[in-house]
Amino acid sequence: MSGRTPLITNTKCECGHQNPVGTVLCEACGKPLDETGNSSENLEMRYDGVARRSQRSNPNVIDLVWNFFSSVKIAIYLIVLTLLGSMLGTIFPQESTFLNIDASTYYKEQYGTAGHIYYKLGLSHTYESWWFVLLLVMIGASLVICSLDRVLPLYKALTRQKIRKHRQFLTRQKVVLVTEMGEEPEEWVGRISQPLKKRGYRVITEGGALLAEKHRFSRWGPYVIHIGLIIFLLAVLARGLPGLNMDQHLAFPQGEVTPIPDTTFYLKNEKFTVEFYTEAEMPEEFRGKKVLPKLYETKAVLYECIADCGDPTRTPQLKEVAAHDIQVNSPLSYNGLKAYQFDYDLTPVLRSVQPELKNKVTGEAYGKFKLEMKNPQRSFEAGPYTLTLKEKYMDFGLNESGQPVSKTPYPNAPAFLFLIKGPGLPADGQQYFYFPKQVDKVQFQQEGINDKLGGADRFLELEVSSMQDVDFSESTAYLNVRVDRAMPFVWIGAGIVMLGLVLGFYWQHRRIWLTVQNGELILGGHTNKNWFGFRREIVSILEKVDMVVDEKSLDNGGGQA
């Protein structure tokens, strides 16, 4: 840390005060302890020269760990390493930016050998790698220990300051004025107290000595920042705990109440809208060349299940709890659950059809029934006939051995296998394949399959007579549904960091010590930053007691930071 490790163990000051090991400036009178000669260098005023826990004389293991993390040098190394590590992670895109890739081949194909090495080094997931997380944890440890190591001694030092200081303490500050003084010490000190108080200083006097101090709270700024950062980092770590975090990308077809897995919530997409800017709204240069989206909006209603929730045989009872028009910058939010506009698909999705059972020879119609794509009934009545649903394929296809299978759970090519019983059919019924979509009928040859199943003399057919009997969901909205219970702590941490930054950077802790004795005035001043403004302030205060001093002459060297 301070580079000046004290070698002497006798830490008793000439004023009689016994200081702990590691003290740079006597806790009582401020006399520098680590030098014997009459050096005129600026004093090391960091933490007011008090001893810190990390400066114990015989450190044990815990002390050594403490000392390691309490070092600002180590903290800076950690910051720089994190900085470099972060930079490395931006050379090629991270794996997490892709939804579906095989990382082991992707980087080689896309970026050649360099990409392959990048992947092999594990840099394709830099921010999840053990060393990066370890760096963050170490920064956290450093924040805690560095702060504790300094804030407590500093607090003690600042709350029990002595007013009369050693001459060396004063003349080796960075702001110094030594001048002749003809007036009575106490009188003069009383006189200068007024302009100091006007400037917001708290003034304490002791005979011919004076201590003026203001904005001490600014000294706590750095520690407030560090506390905020610790809360922030802990909140970020907590997000990894189970139960605090949920993140799902779900499809919500328009008009349907869709359950949100692992929750008791259901969300209905009442209407999805996508709008584009019209030609008139675009600048001339873009007309006819570019299409810019204007709005993505999902009118959503959120329901909570209040009864019959987990029971597949019963319809869950839902209660509306929230409704919101979800847009890109305006998610639906209810009790920590949030739904964000993520993507959309304008391909219509078939929801239900109402086919009619007909006699294709006579043209006689027996009756209609409603066939839902997602949760169809098991059996249907159409006139004298009964149709029992034997199999359902949402996305019909044939596997390698020629068996019918459903390729995906989405109703892209729905197909239904019925067993029909009734007059004119065999006693054990007749099988019938039904493809609601015309394209699928042709592609998969519904006629041919049914001819095989029911023989050439079969006479029944399922047909949709008009478009009114078809129900489509016009579009699908993809929403990102999230729960993040740690978020409030992330914001609290960030808020505290900000508070600390403002305290620490926009105010400065300023102290002025004065002693008048033997016809001489000695002024020493210290601030933690903005020496320029401090010197200017002292000049204007001295002007009030008719002392003219040049700003620059106060500068005892090294007056920055």
Place this chain on the structure above:
Amino acid sequence: MSLLDFSSDVFIAAFFLYSGSFMLFTIAIMGRKWSGRKPEEHTARWGRIAFIASSLGLLCHMAYFFTRWAGAGHIPVSNMYEFMTFLSMMVMVAFTVMFAIYRKILLGLFAVPISIIIMAYAAVFPQEVQPLIPSLKSIYLNIHVTLAALGESFFAVGFAAGLMYLLRTVNFTSKEKNDRKQQRLVEFTLFSIIVIIAFLGSVFAFRGAGYESIFVRENVTIDSPGQEDSTIERVSYKMPPIVAPYHSEIESFQPFLGMKKPLFEAPSWMNGVNAGRKFNTVIWSLLSGLILYGLIRLIIRKPLGAALHPAMDGIDADDLDEITYRAIAIGFPIFTLGALIFAMIWAQVAWGRFWGWDPKEVWALVTWLFYSAYLHLRLARGWQGRKSAWLAVLGFLVVMFTLIGVNLVIAGLHSYAGTD
């Protein structure tokens, strides 16, 4: 005259006022030694005039900003052109604040040209008002972008003061090893600035001449067995192509100084369609930068650093050191609030995650870590003066990479984030 026309007119007025102010600052500093005048009076008088000019420029600049806001219906910080014009305005705001505190005339000589260069860089990008896409429609566009730019502008002033500190303190006559190293580093920094100026010069020269060459490239991708997808990409070069895009063919080529075809092709790892064009721009900037630098050297017959050093005479080095630090100390909280905290809030509202390790986010963090290290080194390790000044110079490089480099290099060469 429409609001937007008025807006671009006052913008040009601001540009000329800044340029005038820069010249006046130059007179204020360089004219000290003219015969028959008292140096301090001269600097004070001309410095005041220069500051009035720069303030008038700032007023025009603000008039541009608010009229464009009114005309467009949204805050003009939504594309590269608007952001850069805004950034240059914030640099002037930061300069004005620092000038008001420290009253150092010399600061104008270095801060004002930064603003001018950024303004000129803005003009490289398309200037039309674009309607906002849904993801940008948010109050956080106003807060996040403006605060981040303001914080970065204070870093820019810190850079200017840091560079001045170096020009003031480096011993340009010494032949000692360490001094030579410092001289070379300062010279390299100045050379980099010359390259940026040369880049702007060549962009506008070729644009003025209406230069264009076009390359096409056919991309074949195999989506599923037996199904080939081919797309044709066209790249239009606005500077004579020294380097052609990887695997491309010439559609049209406008000869330049006897050059009838590209000298070589971009290497295969520059596979993004625009990577070759950007590489070509880099080559042109370096070439013209070298020429410009060479010309200046021919005229002044000494290194740039050594030529600028006398201008710093009589300036207190400690003051420059303090200004550097103070600018960064003022900018740091603003940067944290704008570029990190409000960025996180917006990301949370728009995308549902406050942090996603996107390159832009990472580089904002890198900038923040860099200045954190700067502050720790200075406050706890006593890095002042020379080292601190170098960090301030380097820090601004990080800022600029975050703002421009990430969009152009990382996104462009690997084309995974649009730069439109």
